[in-house]
Amino acid sequence: MNSILGLMKPRILLNIESAKNGDKVAFEKLINENKMSLYKIAMGILKDYQDVEDAFQETIIKAYKGIVHLKKNEYFKTWIIRIMINECYKILKINKKMLYIEDVESEDSETDNNLNKIEVFEIVNSLEDDLKIVTLLYFYEDLPQKEIAKILHIPPGTVRSRLFRAKEKLRLLLEYKL
Amino acid sequence: MKNKVFENRLREKIKSEGTDFPPKLDEKIKFVISKLPERQKKVLLWARYGKLAVSLALFLCISIVGITSFNLNGDSLKKNTEYKVDNDIQVNKISDNSVIENLKAEGYVVENDSEKERNMKIVSSTANSTKLYRSLEELVKESDMIIEGEVLGISYFDNNTATWTKSKVKVIKSYNNKAKEGDILTFVEAGGITTQYNIIKYNHIDEKFNMSNEEIEKAKSLKVKTLFQDAPYMQPNEKVFLFSKDETDFFGSTTEKYYAILGCYQGKFTILGETAERYMQQGYGDVFPSLKMSKKDMDKRIDEIIGNM
Numbered sequence: 001m002n003s004i005l006g007l008m009k010p011r012i013l014l015n016i017e018s019a020k021n022g023d024k025v026a027f028e029k030l031i032n033e034n035k036m037s038l039y040k041i042a043m044g045i046l047k048d049y050q051d052v053e054d055a056f057q058e059t060i061i062k063a064y065k066g067i068v069h070l071k072k073n074e075y076f077k078t079w080i081i082r083i084m085i086n087e088c089y090k091i092l093k094i095n096k097k098m099l100y101i102e103d104v105e106s107e108d109s110e111t112d113n114n115l116n117k118i119e120v121f122e123i124v125n126s127l128e129d130d131l132k133i134v135t136l137l138y139f140y141e142d143l144p145q146k147e148i149a150k151i152l153h154i155p156p157g158t159v160r161s162r163l164f165r166a167k168e169k170l171r172l173l174l175e176y177k178l
Numbered sequence: 179m180k181n182k183v184f185e186n187r188l189r190e191k192i193k194s195e196g197t198d199f200p201p202k203l204d205e206k207i208k209f210v211i212s213k214l215p216e217r218q219k220k221v222l223l224w225a226r227y228g229k230l231a232v233s234l235a236l237f238l239c240i241s242i243v244g245i246t247s248f249n250l251n252g253d254s255l256k257k258n259t260e261y262k263v264d265n266d267i268q269v270n271k272i273s274d275n276s277v278i279e280n281l282k283a284e285g286y287v288v289e290n291d292s293e294k295e296r297n298m299k300i301v302s303s304t305a306n307s308t309k310l311y312r313s314l315e316e317l318v319k320e321s322d323m324i325i326e327g328e329v330l331g332i333s334y335f336d337n338n339t340a341t342w343t344k345s346k347v348k349v350i351k352s353y354n355n356k357a358k359e360g361d362i363l364t365f366v367e368a369g370g371i372t373t374q375y376n377i378i379k380y381n382h383i384d385e386k387f388n389m390s391n392e393e394i395e396k397a398k399s400l401k402v403k404t405l406f407q408d409a410p411y412m413q414p415n416e417k418v419f420l421f422s423k424d425e426t427d428f429f430g431s432t433t434e435k436y437y438a439i440l441g442c443y444q445g446k447f448t449i450l451g452e453t454a455e456r457y458m459q460q461g462y463g464d465v466f467p468s469l470k471m472s473k474k475d476m477d478k479r480i481d482e483i484i485g486n487m
Contacts, residue, residue, distance in 0.1 A: 014303050014381075028211045035207065036199055053206055060210045120191050139192055171184055174191075 016073040019064075027064060034077055037141050038084045044125055044136045045088040051095065058087040078143065082151045085133065123173050131166040134159055277362065278330060281346055286331030290413045301377055302405045310466055311444045314476075317421040318483045321445065323363065323437045324353040326477070329416045330362065334370035337429060339380040341404045343370040343411035344436075347420065353480050365422055365437045366429065367411045367446070374400040409443035409457045419454055419476055421445030449473055 012033065018026035038059065042052040062083050070079055124135050137148045138159075145163070149156040278288050311317045318324060327347035335342055349361040357363060374397040378384050384394055405411075412418065422437035422445055429436045439445045447454040447469070455470040471479070 017302055022216070024211055024214060027214075028208070031207055031211065035203075039199060039203065049200070053203060056203060056206060057210050060207065061214070064211075064214050120188070120195055139189060167181070167185065167188075170188065174188065 012076070013073050016067070016070070016076050020067050020070070027067070030076065030080075031060060031063075034080055037077070037081065040121065040140055041081060041084055041133070041136050042088055044132050045085070045129065046091060047125070051088075051091050055084060055087045055091055058090075059084045062087070077141075078147055078151060081137070081141065081143075085151060120174065123170065127166055127169060131162050131169065134162045135166045135170070138163055277348075281331035284333070286333045286346060288331040288414050290415060298371070298401055298403045299374070300403045300405060302408050309441055311421075311441050312467060314469060314479050315483055317440055317445050318353075318480060318487070320423065320440055321354070321421040322424040323356050323422045324420070324480060324484075325349050325357060325363070326351040326353075326419050326449075327363070327417070329412045329414055329418065331414055332412055334372065336372055336376055340368060341370040341372040341376070343367045345412040347412075347418070350417075351477070354484055363437060364434050365412070365420055365439060366425065367409075367439050368406040368442050369404050369409065369411045371401055371403050373398055374402050377402060377404070406442055412446070417449040419447040419449065419480075447476065 012030070015026040015029050019030055038056065039052065042055045046052050046055060059080065063080050066083070070076060124132060124139075127135060133152065134148055137143045137151065138145070143151070145156055145159045149159045152159070282288050311320070325347070327349050330346045330348055332343050332345045335344060343366070345365045345367070347363050347365055349357050349359055349363060352358055352361070375394065378389065378394065378397055383389065420437070421440045423440060424435055425438040426435045428438070443457050444466075447456045452473050453470060454473050454476045455468055458466060458468045
């Protein structure tokens, strides 16, 4: 059937159309399908669970209101990730929370001795914010660099250079584990 | 470790990591969604049916003007078998009574019954198009059959968990010598009228929502209209330019050829008055042009493109 119509037929697009029509069940399905991605990104930026909850709440409300204006349904995931990132940055601005690698490392000295127990996510989490977010979007969400640039409103060249720096740092921390 | 190797191993490691989603956050999500306002639905319902209402109003206006023209045109009223088509107004035309009667007997809808359809629930699905036909050249190049035609009758059928509309179209002009004037060809489009029961079965809704037998039985008699990307399917008496591909094998027909409109709706241009225009999905204007032009220009362009091939 794909050849005859020239169409692909993912069920998720059906949910998006239903959600645009006000179907809350379909909207909930969309959120559930993307919640893990949103959670990792929010946790990566905010680190605090309470803030992550707040970010989720705001993201859901904004996504529900704004989904009618979503022009290209196939970009739903990118679109909602962008909303989440914006909400996270708003919360950060309010809280003025900024963590640097040095702070994370000094907070928990056990991590130095127990690297084998730390998952990759925790190490990614310890990167500087600008490196961390591109890493999360590139490696965890498998988004192409062009799309990451659109989400973060930065040039593709900047995405490339941040990814390069992130990989160098991760290589130092993880190479012996991989 | 080389760059690419490191990157691949990192991705593998990430994929193998299991992260649990906090149950508390799950509850929060459910709670927030349950509190979302319902008013959005009303706005969207208006947005959806508002368009339908405007289209219907436009259709009625054209029909009213048409009827008025007939009253003024005494000659047309005197003829029993054929009405001349006024160039400015599209009117019902009975071109071959026996063909129409045969189609009716076969179960085809031969009259535009928008009133009946207006009250039906609409199930609209969307999908990505793998091919966008942005120009007439692209449409001509890929078509097996290109015609200007008039829709005599339509019928609906289900095949491969989808609903289709089959239109019998009389050829007014054939562009690539594959048919001749007066031939009646069969064209197929995605979308049509089916039962709610079919929609439930195709999408396994009964299993997901534990529907009762009573609900399922009720669904067997409820008609719904299915659309792909809100694109309307052909209606009786509609005049069209069609760009299509021979898909007889796909539908398994052994008695007649089935031509499928290219790109779902992209290869169908409705002729209203002197203008030919195709359906455009909202928001796609920047990547998918409507190719709206006068009927004369369309006719000329198609001939030119074929001449240059």
